[in-house]
Amino acid sequence: xxxxxxxxxxxxxxxxxxxxxxxxxxxxxxxxxxxxxxxxxxxxxxxxxxxxxxxxxxxxxxxxxxxxxxxxxxxxxxxxxxxxxxxxxxxxxxxxxxxxxxxxxxxxxxxxxxxxxxxxxxxxxxxxxxxxxxxxxxxxxxxxxxxxxxxxxxxxxxxxxxxxxxxxxxxxxxxxxxxxxxxxxxxxxxxxxxxxxxxxxxxxxxxxxxxxxxxxxxxxxxxxxxxxxxxxxxxxxxxxxxxxxxxxxxxxxxxxxxxxxxxxxxxxxxxxxxxxxxxxxxxxxxxxxxxxxxxxxxx
Amino acid sequence: xxxxxxxxxxxxxxxxxxxxxxxxxxxxxxxxxxxxxxxxxxxxxxxxxxxxxxxxxxxxxxxxxxxxxxxxxxxxxxxxxxxxxxxxxxxxxxxxxxxxxxxxxxxxxxxxxxxxxxxxxxxxxxxxxxxxxxxxxxxxxxxxxxxxxxxxxxxxxxxxxxxxxxxxxxxxxxxxxxxxxxxxxxxxx
Numbered sequence: 001x002x003x004x005x006x007x008x009x010x011x012x013x014x015x016x017x018x019x020x021x022x023x024x025x026x027x028x029x030x031x032x033x034x035x036x037x038x039x040x041x042x043x044x045x046x047x048x049x050x051x052x053x054x055x056x057x058x059x060x061x062x063x064x065x066x067x068x069x070x071x072x073x074x075x076x077x078x079x080x081x082x083x084x085x086x087x088x089x090x091x092x093x094x095x096x097x098x099x100x101x102x103x104x105x106x107x108x109x110x111x112x113x114x115x116x117x118x119x120x121x122x123x124x125x126x127x128x129x130x131x132x133x134x135x136x137x138x139x140x141x142x143x144x145x146x147x148x149x150x151x152x153x154x155x156x157x158x159x160x161x162x163x164x165x166x167x168x169x170x171x172x173x174x175x176x177x178x179x180x181x182x183x184x185x186x187x188x189x190x191x192x193x194x195x196x197x198x199x200x201x202x203x204x205x206x207x208x209x210x211x212x213x214x215x216x217x218x219x220x221x222x223x224x225x226x227x228x229x230x231x232x233x234x235x236x237x238x239x240x241x242x243x244x245x246x247x248x249x250x251x252x253x254x255x256x257x258x259x260x261x262x263x264x265x266x267x268x269x270x271x272x273x274x275x276x277x278x279x280x281x282x283x284x285x286x287x288x289x290x291x292x293x294x295x296x297x298x299x
Numbered sequence: 300x301x302x303x304x305x306x307x308x309x310x311x312x313x314x315x316x317x318x319x320x321x322x323x324x325x326x327x328x329x330x331x332x333x334x335x336x337x338x339x340x341x342x343x344x345x346x347x348x349x350x351x352x353x354x355x356x357x358x359x360x361x362x363x364x365x366x367x368x369x370x371x372x373x374x375x376x377x378x379x380x381x382x383x384x385x386x387x388x389x390x391x392x393x394x395x396x397x398x399x400x401x402x403x404x405x406x407x408x409x410x411x412x413x414x415x416x417x418x419x420x421x422x423x424x425x426x427x428x429x430x431x432x433x434x435x436x437x438x439x440x441x442x443x444x445x446x447x448x449x450x451x452x453x454x455x456x457x458x459x460x461x462x463x464x465x466x467x468x469x470x471x472x473x474x475x476x477x478x479x480x481x482x483x484x485x486x487x488x
Contacts, residue, residue: 007453009417016416019435019474023345023378026309042392045353047309047346082390082407083347084436106413106436129414259350260357263308264330 014151017131020084020106021152021215024048024238028228028259029217031055031242034073035080037251044255048084048106050240051077056113056160057243057282060292066114068096074103086133091297092118094127101130107152109133110145112297113159113242120299125149135219137170137295139177140196143206145298146214147199153212155236156295157220160243162284164227166295167220168234174216175235181207220295223248223281225261225274232265247282254278301488304329304338306364308354310346310379314473318481332363340373340488343380343398345435345471348407351379352396361396368399373487374465375480381467382407382438389441401462402444405469409439421451421470423459423480430477432458432470440469 010016027047032038033055041049053069054062068089078085084106089096091110096117100108110123112135125132126149135156136142142153155174157167177196181203184192189207193200205213218236222228223244231239239262245255257274264270300323305315307328316326319342327338335341341364355361368374368384376384382391384399389406410416416436420429430451440457443449451459458469459480464487472480 007419007421009419009453011415011417013418015433015474016418016435019433019471020413020416022311022314022471022474023347023435025311025313025346026307027347027350042349045350047350082392083349084413101414104412104414131413256353260354263354264358267330 012129017151018214020131021133024084024217025215026263027238028255028262029086029238029240030245030255031240032077032246035076037246038077038081040252041245041255042081042083044252045259046083046255047238048086049077049081050109050242051085051087051105052113055243055246056294057162057247058160059113060160060290068093068099068114071099071103074100074105078103088114089123090114091116092121092123094123097123097128101128105130107131107133110150111135112156112294116297122148122299133217135295135298136174137298138173140198141298142174142212143196143198143202146212147202150214152215152217154217154219154240156298157218157222158287158290159220159294161221161287161290162223162244162247162282163221163286164223164230165221165287167218167222167231170220170295171218171231171234171236178206178210178212182210222258223284225257225271228258228261229265229271232262238262243282249279254281300325301339301485302327302337303485303488304335304341306341306343306351306360306380308346308358308360309350310344311471311473312344315342315344318473318478322478322481322485324485329360330358332359335363335367338372340375340484341367343374343376343383344473345378345380348379348382348395349392351383352392352394355396361398364398368464371464373484374399375484376465376467377471377473378435378437378469381405381469384465384467399465401447401460401465401467403440403447403457403460404442405438405440407438408436409441410434410437412436419453421453421458424450426479430479431475432468432472433474434470437469
């Protein structure tokens with residue numbers, strides 16, 4: 001059967017925007033700074049790449065203001081791979097986001113890894129057709145971002161440290177509070193909304209469904225296959241790996257190992273196999289050794 | 300009770316399992332060859348076909364999946380799943396895995412990047428009400444063999460096809476609450 005005429009297409013609906021995040025579940029999104037790294041990421045089985053000028057570890061070392069990437073760099077990465085390409089805009093910097101949308105990136109990350117452009121306001125993400133991912137350290141922050149139009153949430157962790165402790169803290173906080181909400185009665189939900197500084201209807205919805213209305217991924221400090229498995233077992237639906245891959249001694253096999261670990265996160269035998277002989281991971285730093293807590297950015 | 304395998308390497312596999320459960324059928328997540336034992340049908344979900352290709356190999360599932368599909372097990376591929384079933388893939392990777400040889404030619408991301416992703420009402424052969432279909436960086440079916448039955452189109456491009464034991468959609472029936480296509484598939488299982 002062939003239907004005559006044309007089908008009316010509706011783009012950029014909430015379902016279409018959240019839909020791409022659904023397709024990334026169970027996968028690994030890798031930070032890349034050039035076309036060559038994008039190829040390595042795709043070859044290793046990444047479901048998407050995050051194009052940025054410097055990986056968080058270098059932003060941390062170099063200091064200064066971290067901004068949106070040069071469009072030429074984003075275009076080079078788009079040309080080099082066939083998987084979705086995401087890119088970062090500064091918190092509140094809607095002009096950077098407009099540029100990224102004009103570049104047709106597949107997702108925009110309004111990211112605390114870059115230097116914030118606005119210390120009060122986040123981007124109105126409903127005003128864009130390209131979907132947004134935002135970081136969160138707790139459930140209230142996640143719900144505020146969703147109420148501004150974010151279509152994917154990633155727990156922030158502490159980017160560029162190679163230390164998974166903050167990712168675990170944030171993921172546990174978000175997932176743990178969701179569990180508590182499902183047990184709360186109506187008056188308690190009013191109180192939860194106040195404490196979380198989040199819209200009551202979203203709080204009530206989560207109490208009902210037991211999950212965020214958008215996919216929940218994990219980011220910030222993951223460096224090994226075991227880290228990916230830990231995040232997935234704690235309730236993340238996919239993982240972002242930034243400095244952890246391209247700051248390690250041998251990126252390609254590590255990238256592939258993290259991909260396999262994310263799929264087989266419940267299977268320790270596979271985790272043994274993929275963790276073997278991966279070479280030196282990124283060195284990593286303790287939380288008491290850092291001056292800037294990127295996770296504190298976001299309001 | 301009917302048991303349907305859902306390839307669970309990556310992508311929207313949980314949504315398919317939930318749709319199956321809503322229809323009173325057991326959804327079995329398939330990550331290893333043994334998970335294919337005793338299933339009455341297999342769903343290949345949406346996701347990234349390049350990542351799924353690599354993971355099919357890593358988890359030693361390529362040959363076992365090919366064998367059950369060639370053996371006549373009913374299969375439903377959605378989006379990336381359709382790509383895995385197609386005889387010819389354009390804009391794919393040279394090392395991309397093929398699980399069947401359905402005589403269609405599909406172009407990966409044929410409709411464009413995420414900005415071009417869309418929803419549309421489809422007229423599906425045999426259904427009276429339109430089906431709201433969600434297309435995410437969808438594959439475009441550019442050629443079909445006359446032996447392939449085209450069940451729905453968007454602007455004359457086939458988006459839902461049937462060939463022997465294979466049902467394949469360029470869109471995502473698992474992202475909408477409409478369970479009619481899962482029901483159609485289960486009739487064959």
